[in-house]
Amino acid sequence: MTPVLEIKGLKTSVEGMLILKGVDLVVNTGEVHAIMGPNGSGKSTLAAVLAGREEYEVERGTVLYQGANLLEMEVDERARKGVFLAFQYPVELPGVSMMNFLKQAVNALREHRGQDPLSAAGLLRMAKEKAKLIGLDPRLKQRSVNEGFSGGEKKRNEIFQLAMLEPVLAVLDETDSGLDIDALRSVADGVNQLRTTSRAFVIITHYQRLLNYIVPDFVHVMVDGRIVRSGGKELALDLEEKGYDWVRYDAAA
Amino acid sequence: MVNTANVTTRPEDRFVAEFERFEALHTNGSSEHFPLLRQKALRQFSATGFPPRKSESWKYTNIGSILRRPYSAPDTGTVRASGLDGLGAYVAVFVNGHFDASQSTLDDLPEDITVASFTDQTQAGRVRAHLARYAAFEHEPFTALNTAFVHDGALVHLPAGIALSRPIHVIHAVTASYAALLQPRTLVISEDGAQAQIVQSTEVHTKMPVLINSVTEIRVGARAQLDHLMLQAGTPSTSNVANVSVYQETESKFYNGSFTFGGEVVRNNISILPDAEHCETLMHGLFVARGTSHVDNNTLMDHAKPNCFSSEYYKGILDEHATGVFNGKVLVRQDAQQTNAYQTNRSIVLTNTAHMYSKPALEIYADDVKCSHGATTGQLDKDGLFYLRARGIRADEARRLMLISFAGDIIEKVPAASLHRVLYREVERLLR
Numbered sequence: 001m002t003p004v005l006e007i008k009g010l011k012t013s014v015e016g017m018l019i020l021k022g023v024d025l026v027v028n029t030g031e032v033h034a035i036m037g038p039n040g041s042g043k044s045t046l047a048a049v050l051a052g053r054e055e056y057e058v059e060r061g062t063v064l065y066q067g068a069n070l071l072e073m074e075v076d077e078r079a080r081k082g083v084f085l086a087f088q089y090p091v092e093l094p095g096v097s098m099m100n101f102l103k104q105a106v107n108a109l110r111e112h113r114g115q116d117p118l119s120a121a122g123l124l125r126m127a128k129e130k131a132k133l134i135g136l137d138p139r140l141k142q143r144s145v146n147e148g149f150s151g152g153e154k155k156r157n158e159i160f161q162l163a164m165l166e167p168v169l170a171v172l173d174e175t176d177s178g179l180d181i182d183a184l185r186s187v188a189d190g191v192n193q194l195r196t197t198s199r200a201f202v203i204i205t206h207y208q209r210l211l212n213y214i215v216p217d218f219v220h221v222m223v224d225g226r227i228v229r230s231g232g233k234e235l236a237l238d239l240e241e242k243g244y245d246w247v248r249y250d251a252a253a
Numbered sequence: 254m255v256n257t258a259n260v261t262t263r264p265e266d267r268f269v270a271e272f273e274r275f276e277a278l279h280t281n282g283s284s285e286h287f288p289l290l291r292q293k294a295l296r297q298f299s300a301t302g303f304p305p306r307k308s309e310s311w312k313y314t315n316i317g318s319i320l321r322r323p324y325s326a327p328d329t330g331t332v333r334a335s336g337l338d339g340l341g342a343y344v345a346v347f348v349n350g351h352f353d354a355s356q357s358t359l360d361d362l363p364e365d366i367t368v369a370s371f372t373d374q375t376q377a378g379r380v381r382a383h384l385a386r387y388a389a390f391e392h393e394p395f396t397a398l399n400t401a402f403v404h405d406g407a408l409v410h411l412p413a414g415i416a417l418s419r420p421i422h423v424i425h426a427v428t429a430s431y432a433a434l435l436q437p438r439t440l441v442i443s444e445d446g447a448q449a450q451i452v453q454s455t456e457v458h459t460k461m462p463v464l465i466n467s468v469t470e471i472r473v474g475a476r477a478q479l480d481h482l483m484l485q486a487g488t489p490s491t492s493n494v495a496n497v498s499v500y501q502e503t504e505s506k507f508y509n510g511s512f513t514f515g516g517e518v519v520r521n522n523i524s525i526l527p528d529a530e531h532c533e534t535l536m537h538g539l540f541v542a543r544g545t546s547h548v549d550n551n552t553l554m555d556h557a558k559p560n561c562f563s564s565e566y567y568k569g570i571l572d573e574h575a576t577g578v579f580n581g582k583v584l585v586r587q588d589a590q591q592t593n594a595y596q597t598n599r600s601i602v603l604t605n606t607a608h609m610y611s612k613p614a615l616e617i618y619a620d621d622v623k624c625s626h627g628a629t630t631g632q633l634d635k636d637g638l639f640y641l642r643a644r645g646i647r648a649d650e651a652r653r654l655m656l657i658s659f660a661g662d663i664i665e666k667v668p669a670a671s672l673h674r675v676l677y678r679e680v681e682r683l684l685r
Contacts, residue, residue, distance in 0.1 A: 051643050079645035091640040095658025095665075104654060105644035112645070144658075145640075161644065 002067045003028050004169050004200040005050075010061035012049050018059070019045045021225035027169070030197040034211055034236060035204045037222035038244045043204045044088060046222075047173040050202075051085040052078055065169065079105075080112040082168030086158035086175050093145035101145050102127060102164055109165060130163040134190040152183035159190040170194075171202045176210040188213030208240040221247045264320040265302045269295065271434065272401055275326045279404050287384065287403055294390050294400035301394050313578040313610045314549040319492045319518050324434035324464050326350070326402060332428040332458045337484070337675045342422035342452060343368060349427055350435060351405050367410035368421055371438070376408050383442055387470040388498035393522070395494045399436045399468040406438030411447035413474070420450040420669050427465070428458040437467040443477040450669045454484040455493070462490040462517075469497045473505040475529070480508040480668045486679065487516040489544055496522045503529035510667055513540035513548050514679045524553040527561045534563040539663040539676075541683040542575035542607075549578035554596070556589040559619075565596040568663050570656055570684075571607035579611045583626065587618040596626035601633055601659060653684050 005027040012020040019042045027033050037043045049056050050063070052075035063070040065083060073081065093101070106126075107117040118126065131138050136156050146154050155175055162170055172191070176184050191214050195201070203214060211219070211233065219235040220227045221244075229235065229247050239247070272295055303320055304311045327349040334346045334356055345368050346356035352370035359368050369376045390397035407423045425437040441451055457463050465487075473479045485493050493516050501507055505527070513519050525534055540548040554563050569577045579598040600609040611628040633655055641651035657680055664676045 053639065074642075074648070075639065076642040076645055076647050076651070079643055085643055087640065087643075091634075091636045093637050093640065093655070093658065095661045096641075096654055100654070101641070101644070104641075104646045104650060108645040108647065108650075165644065 006064040008062045011059040012056045013059055014056050019225055023227055027200045029200050032201040032216045033218045034216035035220045035222055041222045042225040043222050044173055047085060047171050047204055050171050080109055084162055084165055084167035084170045086162060086172040088173040090146045090154040090158055092147045094147050096145045098141045098143060098145055106164060131160060133193055134160045134163055135186050136160045151178040155179060155187055159187055163194055169200050173204050176205055185213055208236045211236045223248055267323060269299055290385055291401050294397045297390055298394055298397035298401055303394050310551055314520055316518050322432050322462055324432045327429045327433045330428040332426050334424045334426045334456055339674055340422055340671050342420040344422045345407055346424045365412045369408045371406040380408055383440055387472055387500045388468050395466050396468050396496050399466050402436045403438050409441040411443040411449050413444040414446045416448040420452050422452045424454055426456040426458055427463055429461055432462040435465045439469040441471040443479055444474045446476045448478045450480040452482045457487045457491045465493045467495045471499045473501045473507045475502040476504045478506040482510045484512050486514040489517060491516045492518040494520045499525040501527040501532045504531040506533045508535040508668055511538040514683055516546060518547045520549045522551050526555045528557050530558050530560045532561045536565040537663055537666060538567040539660055541570045541680055542577055543572045546575045552581045554583045556585045556592045559590045562593045567598045569600040571609055572603045574606045577609045582614045585617040585619050585622050590619045590621045592622040594624045598628040600630040602630060656684050
């Protein structure tokens with residue numbers, strides 16, 4: 001079986017500075033992988049490279065998505081083929097209405113899959129259903145994308161879009177940052193509803209607490225641009241207890 | 254060998270010669286209402302001439318090459334005006350400057366409201382009483398030139414207390430097989446407490462060069478509420494000088510929206526004078542310029558009396574080799590205490606070959622006022638584009654979506670909701 005995502009020896013730099021120093025990771029369909037690490041370890045850079053941010057230069061290595069070279073694909077092409085990034089800092093788009101945005105995004109995907117565009121009524125029905133599933137305030141659908149949304153609403157909106165776009169691979173970049181415990185729990189509930197055997201998740205987080213609610217199949221610890229340790233869900237608990245210095249020390253040894 | 258006599262001819266002299274030809278054609282007609290005014294305006298124009306290249310307010314707009322073309326005021330012509338779909342307005346159509354009753358739909362206007370041609374003899378007294386009262390031509394050569402040629406025009410009179418639910422739409426269509434000089438004139442008089450929306454648009458039905466030099470005079474009566482919209486769309490060889498002069502009386506509310514969607518050189522001179530207390534003024538504008546189009550918005554918000562509010566908001570999108578100018582002045586005179594005046598100009602420049610010159614200015618002589626101004630010119634927000642693309646939306650579509658939203662900010666604030674769709678349609682056509 002072809003893995004959903006296969007990263008080999010990935011080295012990337014930004015403005016001449018090497019950030020990822022050789023990352024290897026294999027994600028199969030239906031799996032949930034958590035990537036943990038201290039600030040500046042390169043976790044978010046990995047998410048950005050997968051989504052196609054141009055300011056990151058790939059120096060070395062390969063990234064295969066469903067067996068094809070992901071790094072050669074345009075940003076929008078990756079999304080249409082089923083790669084989804086939940087942003088750490090969702091962008092406000094004043095004047096771009098949520099419904100128009102969803103229409104464009106959903107129909108771009110449907111076109112790619114050879115499906116007819118969704119009617120306005122069909123889209124509304126779907127949005128209503130998914131908003132309910134995620135617990136997104138339905139009134140937010142009447143607004144401009146992320147404009148004036150609270151931190152929690154923005155994060156929930158990312159998960160709502162995940163639900164609408166039904167990706168093959170979802171990368172969540174610090175979705176838990178800036179959330180209080182209630183918001184965290186409800187965002188996690190949303191993600192759990194979207195876990196299926198035909199979808200893979202890569203969850204990037206600084207803290208273990210999100211993983212109390214979204215229980216991963218695998219945990220990887222990233223330090224200084226490398227994955228220094230991988231294990232099962234219990235690795236997150238060890239980290240919580242011993243702190244990152246523990247793996248840092250380990251990595252140096 | 255070039256004919257040296259032609260080379261040295263001032264462009265002004267050509268316009269004066271055209272005036273004489275035009276005058277000879279029209280002196281016998283009944284349209285000859287204003288001989289003294291016209292002669293005076295002509296003398297003024299001839300003496301002052303067009304603004305010199307180096308004058309401050311024309312610094313970024315070179316209209317010299319446009320003015321050097323030989324234009325003729327067009328004869329009567331026949332063309333069907335396209336109008337604006339879905340506006341649901343009372344429509345007055347002028348073709349080549351002449352009122353065309355057959356294309357106008359004014360019959361079901363409420364009885365007291367007048368929308369008429371200047372040539373309507375029953376309105377002669379009213380026109381004579383107000384014409385050139387609000388748009389002074391002494392220091393405005395383009396207004397002087399327009400005034401010299403006045404023979405027909407649109408008069409809108411709104412009696413006290415009426416509230417019109419459908420807009421009034423004045424269309425000026427031009428068709429000619431030669432370079433044409435069209436000089437629309439519009440006079441809007443609203444009495445106390447009247448409420449209405451007035452839309453003006455120009456239509457160019459020829460590929461020949463056209464110079465449109467329009468003057469619109471508006472008096473907003475006490476407690477009246479008037480919305481005025483100006484739509485400019487033209488061929489790449491259409492140039493437009495639009496002069497709008499507004500006079501506001503006590504507690505009146507006035508909205509001006511200027512929308513420019515093409516043209517070779519476009520210059521809007523918009524000047525609003527709230528000459529009494531407790532007036533409110535909104536001055537909005539939007540342009541989309543492509544090719545080598547040049548669009549210059551030159552505005553004056555003249556606060557003369559205390560306790561007034563004004564907000565000016567102009568946006569522009571510049572693509573390809575287009576240039577844009579915003580020259581906005583808010584003047585707060587010494588008497589105008591407690592003025593609240595705001596001014597914002599935002600532009601998006603899409604290419605390295607497009608340029609925007611923005612010069613917002615506050616000139617304040619009163620000491621107890623709240624005023625602010627600001628200008629930003631930049632490219633499309635890269636993070637926004639990335640966000641849209643990360644959701645599968647193609648790069649060109651993402652760009653279009655963001656530009657339409659940028660423009661939508663001005664469109665959504667247009668008080669006449671029936672115009673939103675019309676304006677979006679124009680913007681979408683230009684951004685395709």
